[in-house]
Amino acid sequence: MVLPVPNLSFLTSFASSILATxxxxxxxxxALAMLRRWHHxxxxxxxxxxxxxxxxxxxxxxxGKCSPQxxxxxxxxxxxxxxxxxxxxxxxxxxxxxxAGVLQEICLELGLIxxxxxxxxxxxxxxxxxxxxxxxxxxxxxxxxxxxxxxxRSARSLGLVRHQASWPILARALDDPHSDxxxxxxxxxxxxxxxxxxxxxxxxMDRAVTDRRCGLSLHSLKTALARFPLSQATQLFPAMRHPxxxxxxxxxxxLHEMAKRALVQNKSVFDREMAVLVFNxxxxxxxxxxxxxxxxxxxxxxxxxxxxLVDARGPVRSVAPExxxxxxxxxxxxxxxxxxxxxxxxVRQAALRAFLAHGREGRSKLYEQFLKTEDxxxxxxxxxxxxxxxxxxxxxxxxxxxxxxxxxxxVEEIVIMGATRYLQxxxxxxxxxxxxxxxxxxxxxxxxxxxxxxxxxxxxxxxFRRTDPTNHGHAPLAA
Amino acid sequence: xxxxxPYFDLALVFFNLVILSYFVLGNGVYTALMVISVRAVxxxxxxxxxxxxxxxxxxxxxxxxxxxxxxxxxxxxxxxxVRSALGADYPQxxxxxxxxxxxxxxxxxxxxxxxxxxxxxxYHPLLPTSPVRNFYFSPRFPNLLVVHKQRGGKPDALNTxxxxxxxxxxxCLDADCILERDSLLRLMEPILSSPREIIVSGGVVRIxxxxxxxxxxxxxxxxxxxxxxxxxxxxYLRSFLTGRNGWSLVGGTVIVSGALALFQHKAVVEVGGFxxxxxxxxxxxxxxxxxxxxxDNIGVGFSFTSDPVCxxxxxxxxxxxxxxxxxxxLGLCQCLRxxxxxxxxxxxxVVGMLSLPFHLYIEGLGTLxxxxxxxxxxxSFLGGFISPALLTLFILLGLAYGGFLSxxxxxxxxxxxxxxxxxxxxxxxxxxxxxxxxxxxxLILFFRVQGILKFLVGSHRWEKVMxxxxxxxxxxxxxxxxxxxxxxxx
Numbered sequence: 001m002v003l004p005v006p007n008l009s010f011l012t013s014f015a016s017s018i019l020a021t022x023x024x025x026x027x028x029x030x031a032l033a034m035l036r037r038w039h040h041x042x043x044x045x046x047x048x049x050x051x052x053x054x055x056x057x058x059x060x061x062x063x064g065k066c067s068p069q070x071x072x073x074x075x076x077x078x079x080x081x082x083x084x085x086x087x088x089x090x091x092x093x094x095x096x097x098x099x100a101g102v103l104q105e106i107c108l109e110l111g112l113i114x115x116x117x118x119x120x121x122x123x124x125x126x127x128x129x130x131x132x133x134x135x136x137x138x139x140x141x142x143x144x145x146x147x148x149x150x151x152x153r154s155a156r157s158l159g160l161v162r163h164q165a166s167w168p169i170l171a172r173a174l175d176d177p178h179s180d181x182x183x184x185x186x187x188x189x190x191x192x193x194x195x196x197x198x199x200x201x202x203x204x205m206d207r208a209v210t211d212r213r214c215g216l217s218l219h220s221l222k223t224a225l226a227r228f229p230l231s232q233a234t235q236l237f238p239a240m241r242h243p244x245x246x247x248x249x250x251x252x253x254x255l256h257e258m259a260k261r262a263l264v265q266n267k268s269v270f271d272r273e274m275a276v277l278v279f280n281x282x283x284x285x286x287x288x289x290x291x292x293x294x295x296x297x298x299x300x301x302x303x304x305x306x307x308x309l310v311d312a313r314g315p316v317r318s319v320a321p322e323x324x325x326x327x328x329x330x331x332x333x334x335x336x337x338x339x340x341x342x343x344x345x346x347v348r349q350a351a352l353r354a355f356l357a358h359g360r361e362g363r364s365k366l367y368e369q370f371l372k373t374e375d376x377x378x379x380x381x382x383x384x385x386x387x388x389x390x391x392x393x394x395x396x397x398x399x400x401x402x403x404x405x406x407x408x409x410x411v412e413e414i415v416i417m418g419a420t421r422y423l424q425x426x427x428x429x430x431x432x433x434x435x436x437x438x439x440x441x442x443x444x445x446x447x448x449x450x451x452x453x454x455x456x457x458x459x460x461x462x463x464f465r466r467t468d469p470t471n472h473g474h475a476p477l478a479a
Numbered sequence: 480x481x482x483x484x485p486y487f488d489l490a491l492v493f494f495n496l497v498i499l500s501y502f503v504l505g506n507g508v509y510t511a512l513m514v515i516s517v518r519a520v521x522x523x524x525x526x527x528x529x530x531x532x533x534x535x536x537x538x539x540x541x542x543x544x545x546x547x548x549x550x551x552x553x554x555x556x557x558x559x560x561v562r563s564a565l566g567a568d569y570p571q572x573x574x575x576x577x578x579x580x581x582x583x584x585x586x587x588x589x590x591x592x593x594x595x596x597x598x599x600x601x602y603h604p605l606l607p608t609s610p611v612r613n614f615y616f617s618p619r620f621p622n623l624l625v626v627h628k629q630r631g632g633k634p635d636a637l638n639t640x641x642x643x644x645x646x647x648x649x650x651c652l653d654a655d656c657i658l659e660r661d662s663l664l665r666l667m668e669p670i671l672s673s674p675r676e677i678i679v680s681g682g683v684v685r686i687x688x689x690x691x692x693x694x695x696x697x698x699x700x701x702x703x704x705x706x707x708x709x710x711x712x713x714x715y716l717r718s719f720l721t722g723r724n725g726w727s728l729v730g731g732t733v734i735v736s737g738a739l740a741l742f743q744h745k746a747v748v749e750v751g752g753f754x755x756x757x758x759x760x761x762x763x764x765x766x767x768x769x770x771x772x773x774x775d776n777i778g779v780g781f782s783f784t785s786d787p788v789c790x791x792x793x794x795x796x797x798x799x800x801x802x803x804x805x806x807x808x809l810g811l812c813q814c815l816r817x818x819x820x821x822x823x824x825x826x827x828x829v830v831g832m833l834s835l836p837f838h839l840y841i842e843g844l845g846t847l848x849x850x851x852x853x854x855x856x857x858x859s860f861l862g863g864f865i866s867p868a869l870l871t872l873f874i875l876l877g878l879a880y881g882g883f884l885s886x887x888x889x890x891x892x893x894x895x896x897x898x899x900x901x902x903x904x905x906x907x908x909x910x911x912x913x914x915x916x917x918x919x920x921x922l923i924l925f926f927r928v929q930g931i932l933k934f935l936v937g938s939h940r941w942e943k944v945m946x947x948x949x950x951x952x953x954x955x956x957x958x959x960x961x962x963x964x965x966x967x968x969x
Contacts (some may be wrong), residue, residue, distance in 0.1 A: 015873065022880050023879050026879060030912075033909060036893055037905050041902070050966035123716075135790060149522075149525050187531045216674065217672050217673055220531070223540050223541075260539060424665065466514065
């Protein structure tokens with residue numbers, strides 16, 4: 001039996017030709033790799049030499065060494081080469097704002113700004129294959145389908161050199177058919193932070209949530225909008241009343257971020273704006289505003305992620321305990337009780353922190369609220385906040401010293417409530433004290449499991465149990 | 480005996496045709512993946528010019544990420560790994576190291592290096608795991624938490640980390656890997672810039688052997704000295720730059736290296752976290768997430784990008800290499816068996832119709848076919864079914880095509896990231912790419928066949944690959960808390 005092939009010699013010659021092609025291809029690829037390496041190294045050296053020659057280094061530009069003669073020499077270079085030389089400098093603009101100004105002037109002089117603007121509008125100068133081969137990234141200029149990369153780069157460049165007047169073109173680019181251009185334009189607009197462009201971004205935010213075809217992500221839009229000054233926050237208020245919950249939430253987050261930035265840059269602006277926002281009619285605005293208030297004076301602190309990790313309580317995790325309140329004057333004490341009745345837990349929590357930020361007076365008011373309220377959830381929340389602020393030992397101290405009637409009443413209420421973890425903390429402190437009697441008197445309100453848990457921490461209860469081993473329930477204890 | 484001869488001959492001819500189809504199909508798909516990858520990587524490298532990493536770095540809207548480092552007997556390298564994770568350039572990140580009951584001094588080294596003290600966080604497991612013994616924390620490194628637990632395996636350790644994770648995304652980082660400073664940002668970039676919800680973002684693993692590391696970072700890049708390591712450098716380039724990139728582009732990603740991958744916390748918890756059903760828990764999880772997304776018709780995306788990098792030490796001895804490859808092959812077979820319900824089901828799209836069948840036929844069965852081919856093709860030659868010229872051509876063609884694909888991967892690296900700065904390194908890589916199919920490929924094939932045999936006998940043992948950690952322990956060692964905070968001041 002032989003291999004059922006139509007023609008052995010044909011197969012052999014066919015395989016030989018494939019082998020020859022593959023081998024040739026392999027060698028060609030290897031040669032191409034080496035050629036590219038050589039070409040790249042040479043090109044790098046040449047670009048460095050040219051940059052030094054034309055004074056296109058950050059240090060030289062900041063010292064104003066790019067003379068009219070250098071500019072004239074630069075003008076003689078083809079635009080793509082110019083762009084290529086300026087590319088590394090553009091990236092340095094973000095970290096060195098003065099450089100952006102110098103570069104903007106140079107780009108204006110050389111006509112690059114105009115070229116970038118025209119490119120974004122889709123006006124490209126045709127390039128022949130020969131020309132394309134002689135310029136860096138020539139393929140991008142030669143092939144029309146790759147023009148989107150140039151449009152995106154142009155948008156980015158306008159943002160990096162902070163060319164404020166280009167904002168209408170960049171705002172138009174938000175509707176570019178290619179999402180890359182949209183994203184680059186968005187970042188450029190964020191870098192410019194031109195107030196007049198903000199409505200266009202808000203419209204895009206709406207689209208990002210409601211229109212699946214939108215090429216921009218909600219997060220990119222939030223990041224971009226948050227770079228605008230807080231004074232422009234009013235333009236976001238319509239978004240906060242948007243019927244879509246995601247738009248409202250995004251607007252609130254942006255406001256949060258704007259305020260944080262404003263706080264870092266200028267506290268007086270912050271105070272003025274926040275005083276309005278803390279009592280805004282919109283629940284979400286109030287929540288965010290109150291959280292922002294917590295960042296006062298300590299916005300530069302790094303979040304202690306560990307606290308997020310170790311704190312088992314939901315609110316603490318979700319809010320991320322970045323700071324403690326430092327500037328209570330932004331929140332009049334008289335207004336705070338109203339916020340405690342807020343249906344949003346986060347608002348109540350922020351209000352509680354604001355109470356504590358008012359010092360002794362705020363604490364007394366809070367204790368009064370605690371004793372006055374019938375709302376169990378709020379009571380527990382207040383205890384949690386007191387615990388978090390480390391005030392429980394202080395309260396217990398008052399009981400030990402038999403001082404502070406208000407504080408003692410608060411502790412009694414905590415004991416009566418039987419909020420287990422706080423009660424356990426109390427039990428370890430109040431051994432032998434009259435509060436134990438308060439607890440005993442109220443034991444029938446609690447479950448045997450809870451009592452078992454207390455037994456684990458309170459020697460007095462243990463001792464009592466030891467004297468009567470049959471005692472598992474609470475009635476004899478109470479007796 | 481003569482009675483059976485025609486059947487034997489027929490079987491031999493049939494098998495030759497199977498080998499031919501395997502050769503054509505396998506190389507055809509690999510070539511297509513390479514072409515797709517060239518395009519993708521080229522565009523990606525051009526897009527870097529206007530990527531918004533600075534915006535992400537500076538914005539506190541960028542979601543927090545928790546890096547989970549599962550560790551078991553990694554005393555030689557763990558401190559450097561944690562240093563690299565703490566030093567990641569990201570606005571908000573925490574690091575959770577899960578010591579999975581190490582019997583060496585992994586925990587001790589961590590406690591000493593980071594001045595850790597016991598702590599008691601609220602631990603409310605979402606996923607079942609083996610019991611946790613202790614938690615450790617240091618005020619000097621507030622975003623580091625070390626967990627000491629009973630041995631439960633890598634998936635169990637990862638699930639413990641997931642239970643402690645409070646951020647919307649977490650990143651898995653193997654305990655023998657060094658994370659490049661901006662890798663987290665680069666992993667997060669496609670998630671945040673895409674209008675679609677992306678639940679998995681994978682990056683590239685590169686080989687650190689031969690390079691110099693210091694303070695949790697690679698400072699001087701070079702090629703390893705031994706040929707077994709150099710072949711692996713080429714292999715990793717081919718696998719990550721062409722294979723995974725290509726599959727990602729056609730929407731068929733089923734493998735995201737667990738050494739460096741970012742996952743959405745919620746999505747992973749919903750599918751029950753990492754499963755211990757297979758020894759390649761990363762692949763298993765990705766396929767499970769795919770399966771769920773298709774079943775529940777959830778429009779989520781899976782991303783793979785070729786510039787987030789973590790550096791790992793590859794095996795430098797045959798024993799360790801064999802362990803690693805056996806495990807990979809065993810895991811592949813286990814995953815294919817576990818998710819066999821997705822095979823050739825149009826409901827699962829490219830994954831069900833293309834990616835999984837490819838992995839089954841080429842990566843799974845293909846291993847056996849190739850192995851048997853090395854035995855039966857010479858038999859065919861001896862039996863007179865193949866002419867000597869055709870046999871020689873066939874062998875040469877197989878070797879040449881393998882070389883072509885590997886050289887293509889090296890060229891792709893040169894066209895885009897150009898990580899190895901010395902021209903000499905490039906020449907060495909090209910030479911090794913051409914020679915990879917002579918000897919090394921057959922060696923790896925042998926280990927893979929062992930992996931399949933392990934699968935067939937029902938073995939589920941995780942074979943640990945030990946590292947010497949020499950590439951990473953040179954240079955000054957102290958990481959300051961300021962550096963650990965990454966980009967706090969940026």
